[in-house]
Amino acid sequence: MQFSCLPSNPKSIVVFPPSLRPLGAPQSSSTAIPVTVVSLAHFPATARPSLTCQRAVRSEMAAIDGEGTRTLIEYLGKGGANVGDDLAILVTHLQYACKRIAALIASPLNSNIVGAGGGDVGSSSSGRDDPKSLDIVSNDIILSSLRNSGKACVMASEEDDFPVWIADDGPFVIVIDPLDGSRNIDVSIPTGTIFGIYNRLVELDHLPAEEKAQLNALQSGRRLVAAGYALYSSATILCLSFGSGTHAFTLDHSTGDFVLTHPFIRIPHRGQIYSVNDARYFDWPCGLRQYIDTIRQGKGKFPKKYSARYICSLVADFHRTLIYGGIVMNPRDHLRLVYEANPLSFLVEHAGGKGSDGKTRILSIQPVG
Numbered sequence: 074m075q076f077s078c079l080p081s082n083p084k085s086i087v088v089f090p091p092s093l094r095p096l097g098a099p100q101s102s103s104t105a106i107p108v109t110v111v112s113l114a115h116f117p118a119t120a121r122p123s124l125t126c127q128r129a130v131r132s133e134m135a136a137i138d139g140e141g142t143r144t145l146i147e148y149l150g151k152g153g154a155n156v157g158d159d160l161a162i163l164v165t166h167l168q169y170a171c172k173r174i175a176a177l178i179a180s181p182l183n184s185n186i187v188g189a190g191g192g193d194v195g196s197s198s199s200g201r202d203d204p205k206s207l208d209i210v211s212n213d214i215i216l217s218s219l220r221n222s223g224k225a226c227v228m229a230s231e232e233d234d235f236p237v238w239i240a241d242d243g244p245f246v247i248v249i250d251p252l253d254g255s256r257n258i259d260v261s262i263p264t265g266t267i268f269g270i271y272n273r274l275v276e277l278d279h280l281p282a283e284e285k286a287q288l289n290a291l292q293s294g295r296r297l298v299a300a301g302y303a304l305y306s307s308a309t310i311l312c313l314s315f316g317s318g319t320h321a322f323t324l325d326h327s328t329g330d331f332v333l334t335h336p337f338i339r340i341p342h343r344g345q346i347y348s349v350n351d352a353r354y355f356d357w358p359c360g361l362r363q364y365i366d367t368i369r370q371g372k373g374k375f376p377k378k379y380s381a382r383y384i385c386s387l388v389a390d391f392h393r394t395l396i397y398g399g400i401v402m403n404p405r406d407h408l409r410l411v412y413e414a415n416p417l418s419f420l421v422e423h424a425g426g427k428g429s430d431g432k433t434r435i436l437s438i439q440p441v442g
């Protein structure tokens with residue numbers, strides 16, 4: 074890991090390093106990677122949004138300025154981001170699934186289900202009447218929504234061993250972690266759903282379902298059409314990007330609508346918070362130890378001492394970093410490129426930040442398995 078290349082006074086950052094992969098382990102969808110989120114100033118001009126994209130953003134902003142409250146459904150339509158009918162329908166089904174998961178997590182009845190911390194449940198070897206974990210129930214909710222949408226060809230989920238082929242004519246590929254952070258659910262710590270959306274690769278249509286499901290799910294993050302997360306916390310937030318800005322919607326429980334509350338999020342140029350599991354300090358490479366030591370003593374170019382915040386729930390730690398700035402990272406080997414790092418990197422890049430493994434742009438890493 075090359076943390077020596079990080080500035081000693083980083084702007085806002087998210088990091089998950091690859092060199093902590095077990096030796097010889099392939100870089101794959103199940104591989105952890107470092108992610109760095111830095112301000113737009115750190116991008117070369119060529120990596121900045123194109124003029125066409127900037128024009129689309131300006132007209133979208135004008136549309137938002139001219140109106141009051143805007144719901145997600147309105148935002149998706151012709152007067153808003155105008156994402157196209159297929160994508161609008163898909164996202165409508167996904168947001169419904171997220172609302173069902175939010176309700177499930179908050180329900181007193183979910184003790185009949187089992188938190189992911191509750192041991193080995195819901196596995197295929199269990200009996201039919203065994204309780205399922207909330208992860209598995211969330212996975213089922215998402216799959217059924219995608220089937221109902223008619224717009225998904227494949228769902229690749231962190232919960233499934235293999236991607237599930239849904240429909241030959243579904244235009245979109247969905248990669249998803251249905252319930253991240255669920256280890257903490259029994260103590261009501263925030264959790265989240267993370268997803269990415271790709272176009273179906275029509276050139277693979279002739280292949281057997283299993284093969285085309287795999288290959289469609291292994292697209293590079295650069296090909297993402299959209300990405301998002303739902304944060305299940307004191308408020309339920311749905312944060313989305315369709316490639317022109319990153320926007321967050323808050324669930325209004327009185328109407329059941331997601332309302333646009335954070336249009337065009339810009340990650341602050343500089344934050345004062347670092348977020349990492351400090352207990353692993355002695356496992357970190359020395360570059361990372363030096364970097365954290367420097368910022369927490371206020372010895373970088375930015376003279377203030379950074380504070381630590383670590384919820385141990387990726388969506389919650391990421392969301393705080395997106396809004397307040399700073400750096401969030403996981404230098405261990407258990408966050409996934411396909412389901413977690415790619416969608417979050419897409420979101421942070423469209424908010425003016427950066428996702429890195431310490432030396433490489435996350436979105437440029439080709440998943441291999």
Ligand SMILES: O=P(O)(O)OC[C@H]1O[C@](O)(COP(=O)(O)O)[C@@H](O)[C@@H]1O
Nearest residue numbers: 253254255350385386387388405407
């Ligand atoms: O134990 P660590 O290294 O602090 O990891 C915590 C991270 O693991 C996660 O719980 C994800 O783990 P899973 O992918 O196994 O659900 C994240 O939400 C969190 O950021």
